[in-house]
Amino acid sequence: MTFLKFRLLFPFLLLFTSQGFAQYNFDTYFKEAVKDVNEKNYTDALPKLNLCLQVKPGESAAYFYRGVCKYFLNDYQGAKQDLLDATAHYSPIYYDAYHFLALSKDRLEDFMGAIADFNKILDKYNTDPAMYVERAFSKLSALDYNGAVADCNKAYSMAPMGISEAGENLYLCRGAAENGLNEYEKALRDYDKALTINPKNENIYVRKGLTKHKMNNDTGAVKEYDKALKIDSGCTYAYYNRAESKAQLNDKKGALADYNSLIKYEPNNAAAYFSRAALEADMTNYKAAIADFNKVLQLNPDNIEANFNLAKLKEMVRDFKGALAGYNKCIELFPYFIEAYYDKSELEKRLGNMEASKKDFDTGKMMSEMNHSKSSTQLTHDSLALAHLTALTADFENVNPNQSDTVSIELLPLYYIAVKDSSFKNSSSCRPLLLKASKQQYTSFCLTNKESQAKAGATDSSFAIHSEVKKGNDSEIEALLKKALKKTDMQLFNDAVKDYDKIVALYPASAVAYFARAVNACREVELLNQFDNAPSFMNQKNSAAKTQKNEIFQKALSDFNKTVQLEPDFAVAYYNRAYVKCQLQDFNGAIKDYDNAIHADADLADAYYNRGLFLLYLKDKIDACKDFSKAGERGLPESYTIIKKYCPR
Secondary structure (H helix, E strand, O other), X not given: OOOOOOOOOOOOOOOOOOOOOOOHHHHHXXXXXXXHHHOOOHXXXXXXXXXXXXXXXXXXXXXXXXXXXHHHOOOHHHHHHHHHHHHHOOOXXXXXXXXXHHHXXXXXXXXXXXXXXXXXXXXHOOOOHHHHHHHHHHHHHOOOHHHHHHXXXXXXXXXXXXXXXXXXXXXXXXXXXXXXOOOHHHHHHHHHHHHHHOOOOHHHHHHHXXXXXXXXXXXXXXXXXXXXXXXXXXXHHHHHHHHXXXXXXXXXXXXXHHHHHHHHHOOOXXXXXXXXXXXXXXXXXXXXXXXXXXXXXXXXXXXHHHHHHHHHHHHHOOOHHHHHHHHHHHHHHOOOOHHHHHHHHHHHHHXXXXXXXXXXXXXXXXXXXXXXXXXXXXXXXXXXXXXXXXXXXXXXOEOOOOOOOOOOOOOOOOOEEEEOOHHHOOOOOOEEEEOOOOOOEEEEEEEEOOHHHOOOOOOOXXXXXXXXXXXXXXXXXXHHHHHHHHHHHOOOHHHHXXXXXXXXXXXXXXXXXXXXXXXXXXXXXXXHHHHHOOOOHHHOOOOOOHHHHHHHHHHHHHHHHHHHHHOOOOHHHHHHHHHHHXXXXXXXXXXXXXXXXXXXXXXXXXXXXXXXXHHHHOXXXXXXXXXXXXXXXXXXXXXXXXXXHHOOO
16 A cells, blocks of 8 residues: 655746747746646646646647646646656756656655655755655665655755644654564654654554554554544544454454444555455354355455355355355456465266366366476566465555445446527537538537537528538428427437438438437437336346337448548547447457547537546556546546546546
8 A cells, every 4th residue: 555645845936937929928828827726626727737837838838737636636647748858849958847757756656766766856955955755755665664754864964844734644654664674663753753744644543543453452553543534534444454353363243343434435446445355254254255256256356365265154154055156256367376276176076077176186286296397587577476365455544434435337428419599608518519521610510518508499590501512491490300300309309300301301411410410319318218227238138118219320330431421521420420439348349439439529528528438448448547537638527527437547
């Protein structure tokens, strides 16, 4: 677990002036963006910085401030890339950029990279003691305890610091490093010094508890955890460690109560379920233990220890079929798991499967002999593979008990056509409906997915369609399209189709007509879903209405196909077609269409966001988080909520 850090950042400085910039707009937007950053309005600053980079693509300062925004919005991967661009476009050392770059790498658990960036700063700017403490924290995370102590001592020699946040950080960091070096008395003294500065820091009491636990003083450790929880009743790391100490003191009921409290605050903490399961098994509460190990595997399906323990428990409750499946899963995950072969062999013998028992026993014996002959490199590789299979999700945080632990991961909604009126003036929710390939301009219409701001039934006397292929009476076409949109908005879907059919007949080369008819079909299914409480797209179940919905979606798919055939650059059509494909369970096709949408319009934030959700579902977390970063950079605030939850590093 990464050590909790308390960062001291350089003050924001306008290191680059706008003198000499040719564009007045750059100067204006840049100053406004810097003002937003200084006022911590990071989401407001991002679109302004994007405009600055469009005007001057190599401007280091714009990359720097955008990276700072992303850092404080917990988008560390996006921050890292922008800060790398900032340093690449500016030849002298850019202290603040390297500072935030180091912090971003640290949060991404690239501790050696963070240390390298701190080194670049300290090689040229070595008069700031706080910077040594910053580097000490990264060394602590990299398990370089001696290096962390040395940096803290260097900082202290430069400025004793006294009663200050900097002093608290120094003592906290040095105490943790001394704890890692098994210098427990020194660690406790430093923690006490930190508490003298800030007696309300519950994390220091937790650290004292951990140190006393290592000193086999669990009674003293529990008292420290009690103090932490008195300060903050939501300190989940205190609950976890107090449970561990209570278990050591044979207070099993007390330990169980602490695990229950922790899980109440963090219902997706796999480590808590694992430890509670082990305790319940020790208390012979096998049914409860099995349920908790199943929860662990729901959160971390490939955790080999949970699979093995679950197999053992199932064998104890005479679920032999389940036990065999569990042992096989362990062997599938890690073919060198010798104990799984031996335990499976014993179970096969118990069931009278002597041939299978002998085969597993012989395989286990062979694996044991192979281990003795492996090189140190091979053993290290096996160890790393096993470490991956034993990792558990356990992000201990101080939480608000009234705050939901869940984040919605539903797809962003469809885009549809709306008639522009005064409510859409200067509205970012209304995208112009301008088609390139057919040279059509629908100046009175726009595309939106913001239901509350759309007024599909509005009228506009300035309506006009300019097209090389249009025929017939303009006013008649105007009336048909507006009439159809109004009926869609009123949920009169069958009547609306008749009007769209007329438009398609009059304008067989109009991509908009096919697009609008497809959206009408999708919105019809959305209405049906409201009546039968249809589940989200990732958990679609069979039902009597599913066939009907699929037929409607197939019609929509056909119309979207025709739309992009007529208008290959119609980005929102690809975006909507991806929605239809995912409802039809064609997930790979949906991802390809989000790719197409982004290729047609690199600023379509919703497409990045929805593609990120699919990648997250497919467990491609790295690329998913990159997409969320791009969506947030393009002005979608929902992205930073999901980044904070699913992309901490």
